[in-house]
Amino acid sequence: MDTDRTTGERVFRRDPDLPTPEDIRERVLALEEAGEWIVQRVPQPYREVPTKYGWPKKVPLQHTWHHKSCGQCGHIPGYSTAIFWLHRKLGLDYDDPRDQTSCTGWNYYASATSNAAAQAAVAARNFAAAYATGYFPLIHCGTSYGHYKEVREELVKHGELRRQVREILAKLGKPLVMPEEIVHYSEWVYAVREEIAARRVYDCSEVVVTVHPACHYYKLVQGDAIYDPDIYGGQRTAVVTAVAKALGAQVRDYSTWFDCCGFGFRHILVQRDFTRSFAVSRKIETMIEEAKPDVVLTHDTGCVTTLDKSQFAAQVHKKKVGVPVMSEAQFAALAMGAHPYRVCQLHWHAADYRPLLEKMGIDWRERWREFEEDLERIQRGEKEYLTWEDVDAEVPARHFLPVS
Amino acid sequence: MALHAPPKLEKYADVPYEEKERLFQEVKSDPRFPDYLYGCYECGICVAACPSARFYDFSPRKIAQTLAREDVELFYYQLNEDVWNCSQCFSCNRCPRGNSPGGLITIMREVAVRHGLRSAKEALEGYSRVIYKIMLTGTQVSPDMIQADAFPDWGPVAKETAEKLELWRKAIPPETMHTTSTAWEVSDQTLAELYLIWYMTGVLDMIREVDEGLHMILTDVMEEFLEEKGLAVAS
Amino acid sequence: MPSDVVLVIGGGPAGLEAARGVADLGARVVLVEERDRLGGTPVFEQYAALTHGFQDAEEVMDRMVQAVVGHPGVEVRLRSKVVSCEGQVGSFRVGVQRLEDGAPATVEAGAIIVATGFQHFDPGRETQVYGYYEYPDVITLADAEAMLKAKRFVRPSTGLPPERVCFIQCVGSRDRQIGNEYCSKVCCGIASKQAIEIRQQVPQCKVYIFYIDMRMYGYWENEIYWPAQEQYKVNYIKGIATEIIRKGDKLLVRGEDTTLGRPLEVPMDVVILSVGMEPSKGTREVAKVLGLKQNKYGFIEVPHEGVDPVATSVPGIFVAGAAAGPKDLDDTLSMAGAAAMKAVAALRRAAVAGAAG
Numbered sequence: 001m002d003t004d005r006t007t008g009e010r011v012f013r014r015d016p017d018l019p020t021p022e023d024i025r026e027r028v029l030a031l032e033e034a035g036e037w038i039v040q041r042v043p044q045p046y047r048e049v050p051t052k053y054g055w056p057k058k059v060p061l062q063h064t065w066h067h068k069s070c071g072q073c074g075h076i077p078g079y080s081t082a083i084f085w086l087h088r089k090l091g092l093d094y095d096d097p098r099d100q101t102s103c104t105g106w107n108y109y110a111s112a113t114s115n116a117a118a119q120a121a122v123a124a125r126n127f128a129a130a131y132a133t134g135y136f137p138l139i140h141c142g143t144s145y146g147h148y149k150e151v152r153e154e155l156v157k158h159g160e161l162r163r164q165v166r167e168i169l170a171k172l173g174k175p176l177v178m179p180e181e182i183v184h185y186s187e188w189v190y191a192v193r194e195e196i197a198a199r200r201v202y203d204c205s206e207v208v209v210t211v212h213p214a215c216h217y218y219k220l221v222q223g224d225a226i227y228d229p230d231i232y233g234g235q236r237t238a239v240v241t242a243v244a245k246a247l248g249a250q251v252r253d254y255s256t257w258f259d260c261c262g263f264g265f266r267h268i269l270v271q272r273d274f275t276r277s278f279a280v281s282r283k284i285e286t287m288i289e290e291a292k293p294d295v296v297l298t299h300d301t302g303c304v305t306t307l308d309k310s311q312f313a314a315q316v317h318k319k320k321v322g323v324p325v326m327s328e329a330q331f332a333a334l335a336m337g338a339h340p341y342r343v344c345q346l347h348w349h350a351a352d353y354r355p356l357l358e359k360m361g362i363d364w365r366e367r368w369r370e371f372e373e374d375l376e377r378i379q380r381g382e383k384e385y386l387t388w389e390d391v392d393a394e395v396p397a398r399h400f401l402p403v404s
Numbered sequence: 405m406a407l408h409a410p411p412k413l414e415k416y417a418d419v420p421y422e423e424k425e426r427l428f429q430e431v432k433s434d435p436r437f438p439d440y441l442y443g444c445y446e447c448g449i450c451v452a453a454c455p456s457a458r459f460y461d462f463s464p465r466k467i468a469q470t471l472a473r474e475d476v477e478l479f480y481y482q483l484n485e486d487v488w489n490c491s492q493c494f495s496c497n498r499c500p501r502g503n504s505p506g507g508l509i510t511i512m513r514e515v516a517v518r519h520g521l522r523s524a525k526e527a528l529e530g531y532s533r534v535i536y537k538i539m540l541t542g543t544q545v546s547p548d549m550i551q552a553d554a555f556p557d558w559g560p561v562a563k564e565t566a567e568k569l570e571l572w573r574k575a576i577p578p579e580t581m582h583t584t585s586t587a588w589e590v591s592d593q594t595l596a597e598l599y600l601i602w603y604m605t606g607v608l609d610m611i612r613e614v615d616e617g618l619h620m621i622l623t624d625v626m627e628e629f630l631e632e633k634g635l636a637v638a639s
Numbered sequence: 640m641p642s643d644v645v646l647v648i649g650g651g652p653a654g655l656e657a658a659r660g661v662a663d664l665g666a667r668v669v670l671v672e673e674r675d676r677l678g679g680t681p682v683f684e685q686y687a688a689l690t691h692g693f694q695d696a697e698e699v700m701d702r703m704v705q706a707v708v709g710h711p712g713v714e715v716r717l718r719s720k721v722v723s724c725e726g727q728v729g730s731f732r733v734g735v736q737r738l739e740d741g742a743p744a745t746v747e748a749g750a751i752i753v754a755t756g757f758q759h760f761d762p763g764r765e766t767q768v769y770g771y772y773e774y775p776d777v778i779t780l781a782d783a784e785a786m787l788k789a790k791r792f793v794r795p796s797t798g799l800p801p802e803r804v805c806f807i808q809c810v811g812s813r814d815r816q817i818g819n820e821y822c823s824k825v826c827c828g829i830a831s832k833q834a835i836e837i838r839q840q841v842p843q844c845k846v847y848i849f850y851i852d853m854r855m856y857g858y859w860e861n862e863i864y865w866p867a868q869e870q871y872k873v874n875y876i877k878g879i880a881t882e883i884i885r886k887g888d889k890l891l892v893r894g895e896d897t898t899l900g901r902p903l904e905v906p907m908d909v910v911i912l913s914v915g916m917e918p919s920k921g922t923r924e925v926a927k928v929l930g931l932k933q934n935k936y937g938f939i940e941v942p943h944e945g946v947d948p949v950a951t952s953v954p955g956i957f958v959a960g961a962a963a964g965p966k967d968l969d970d971t972l973s974m975a976g977a978a979a980m981k982a983v984a985a986l987r988r989a990a991v992a993g994a995a996g
Contacts, residue, residue, distance in 0.1 A: 012763030073587035112513030118605035255886035264491035312559030448895030
């Protein structure tokens with residue numbers, strides 16, 4: 001522990017001599033040496049980022065196989081689209097596969113109508129599919145990420161499970177593959193946050209942000225999460241907050257930062273009173289009372305869904321609600337000039353986002369008019385779909401500089 | 405908050421002890437069990453972190469304590485009354501002994517499902533369409549699940565989304581996302597591989613225990629599909 | 640040529656007691672201390688009252704230091720460090736470096752006593768999210784001790800006396816995830832002692848202790864635990880806290896009141912973390928220089944602790960105090976006495992063996 005000379009504040013310095021918990025990646029590599037599986041290496045170019053116990057983690061910048069999220073693609077399509085759009089604007093190539101299943105984690109956590117072998121086989125099948133393309137899996141959903149970390153632990157610890165999964169994959173004609181790192185897209189956003197900030201078009205300095213970190217990102221298998229000495233003094237996970245700060249927004253704290261959002265898996269479908277009550281009373285109201293945010297940023301599908309969709313019904317009970325919720329990817333894209341409807345697909349969101357857009361200087365009326373024209377053209381049969389070409393053409397060419 | 409009332413174990417007095425003991429042993433012998441339960445300090449840090457503990461009469465500490473003490477009667481009670489309240493957030497993984505009450509609950513739920521306990525069936529009522537989606541389509545959540553009558557509390561956006569779904573889905577740039585019945589476009593080969601995984605790992609047998617009707621539909625569709633692809637359900 | 644010197648490494652309570660003991664037995668002592676003054680952790684961290692009998696720490700340590708400094712049999716070398724070691728019991732050759740100028744020296748010793756002590760767990764590490772590096776009002780036992788000694792126990796953020804203070808026990812101990820699986824032994828006693836001192840110095844302040852178990856061995860039960868509850872109305876709550884976060888101008892402590900069976904969330908002015916013990920940097924370094932086996936936590940390993948509490952893996956080298964693991968003051972002083980006795984016995988045996996040829 002040191003004391004900062006200028007502020008007199010305590011500064012945490014990790015002592016490299018003190019032992020840390022076991023790094024599971026060492027066991028992953030050891031199992032490759034023993035011939036148990038193939039470890040897919042993180043391709044160059046990658047960046048090393050700091051994690052909870054001080055170990056460096058490799059985050060690939062491109063050549064990534066995007067493991068999509070059901071909830072994002074299904075209900076929050078602007079979330080997935082924004083992640084892809086950020087890659088395109090930074091000139092970083094990616095693969096959007098059809099040979100991908102859901103991680104099936106939501107079903108597993110909600111209903112337990114599955115088992116350890118099935119979950120591990122689903123994960124391994126997806127990893128093998130990525131491996132076959134040579135592109136490295138980048139996981140969109142926080143629960144997929146958490147679940148795959150769990151699966152990795154189980155496969156490392158239980159030889160019998162490995163054998164069973166290897167046999168199943170062999171019947172599918174696939175090898176047993178484990179990626180060198182399990183990487184969440186918000187870690188990629190963290191790694192390229194300076195490049196994102198350099199391409200910022202709108203002023204975010206007046207935007208007040210509250211951050212909600214996803215439980216499955218930093219509580220479920222803790223060692224992979226990013227902790228940065230410059231963000232929260234390395235005492236809380238750095239993703240989301242880091243990019244919000246890089247964009248110049250004001251990140252404000254609130255007293256239920258560590259609380260779950262209340263998603264609950266099964267609850268969000270069949271016992272929503274729990275989810276709604278928890279999300280509104282513990283998170284949204286507290287954020288509004290203590291921080292008065294213009295937007296709530298988070299990095300997981302379930303969290304966006306819960307916090308965005310729980311606010312409407314609560315108005316009837318005169319609860320203090322009404323703050324827009326989105327992923328940091330969508331917010332970063334907006335700040336870089338992405339179309340709020342064509343790219344960020346904000347019309348799928350429940351809580352009103354228009355005051356935020358106005359504060360940033362984005363003319364949402366004009367943008368909505370453009371989007372309605374797109375919809376009309378599609379309806380008239382003039383075009384089949386909205387395409388990347390339609391969207392790529394928008395932001396001025398100077399923002400197309402590739403990242404090295 | 406009111407003090408927790410002691411559990412009314414009499415509710416399950418007519419279930420034979422051997423049955424309760426059998427289910428307890430099944431939980432205990434799961435390969436994951438030793439990773440999820442060491443000893444228990446009974447310190448309550450898991451309850452402190454737990455969102456469900458604030459809303460329900462639910463305590464991850466009591467789940468861990470019951471299993472650590474091997475209290476079969478209390479275990480059976482919790483298996484029926486408590487395990488479906490867990491929100492599977494794993495905030496309880498804060499435990500200094502390295503326990504995972506959420507993980508223990510996962511195992512308990514699987515045992516409840518495998519044995520077709522009525523409490524499991526009741527908990528999963530209304531959930532079968534999600535199982536249907538995940539088993540058959542390869543994505544769990546699809547755009548066409550947002551129906552106004554299913555999500556009235558989400559506000560007018562649910563209604564608008566449902567009405568304009570087909571059109572809105574065409575106005576999303578990624579090529580894989582122009583779907584309505586699945587979250588993204590999943591290739592047939594991928595689906596076939598997924599079905600084979602469900603068969604080979606016994607998941608379909610689990611579903612039969614909690615929803616026979618659903619099971620019938622799933623196996624019909626899957627077997628037909630696999631036949632079309634020239635694949636058999638390998639044992 | 641067998642030596643009649645015992646080298647004592649470390650000038651805290653263990654080292655001071657061992658040095659005086661060896662010298663009282665008639666052998667010669669060289670006492671090496673890295674810092675610029677003797678007294679070790681109780682002096683460096685400005686302990687107020689010792690847990691045993693609430694004696695004034697400064698007075699006690701003064702007496703211990705004077706007993707050594709004035710003793711003709713003891714040569715004290717401050718600002719010095721052990722950097723190398725060769726030989727075996729009866730004739731060790733130890734390289735001692737002066738820190739100012741790096742001037743080397745060799746000490747020939749027949750036996751060595753390691754008394755290099757402990758350091759506190761750093762609450763910024765691993766699973767701890769108690770906000771020590773975010774909030775000045777979250778402090779450790781050591782920070783609290785210094786304020787109590789100065790008779791100025793205040794909220795660091797305001798400089799004013801607090802109204803609500805709590806302790807959180809077992810911070811950095813008894814934790815499989817952090818890896819410090821052991822109990823640090825002294826924190827329950829220290830926290831209860833400090834709770835009493837706070838109630839004495841700031842009578843209007845309410846004090847809480849959040850614990851997993853209360854470890855009140857022997858007479859601590861009736862001398863500390865009972866008075867804390869009965870006289871000083873300290874509130875003991877069985878239930879350990881998750882994170883600390885600010886709410887308004889208070890710190891929010893989230894826990895479960897397990898005996899009453901309900902989650903609790905309480906605001907506090909000051910949160911005191913009962914941080915555990917770890918081997919000090921000096922202990923870890925000296926272990927390597929002397930070739931001593933360390934246990935998995937990095938403490939000096941004592942092969943048969945219950946039977947021979949001061950032996951190390953190397954004959955002729957003994958350990959006293961927290962360098963061997965969590966110890967309280969009477970453990971430490973007992974070990975120092977035993978180590979002194981065994982070190983002198985080792986010298987005598989080596990001398991006899993040497994004379995015999």
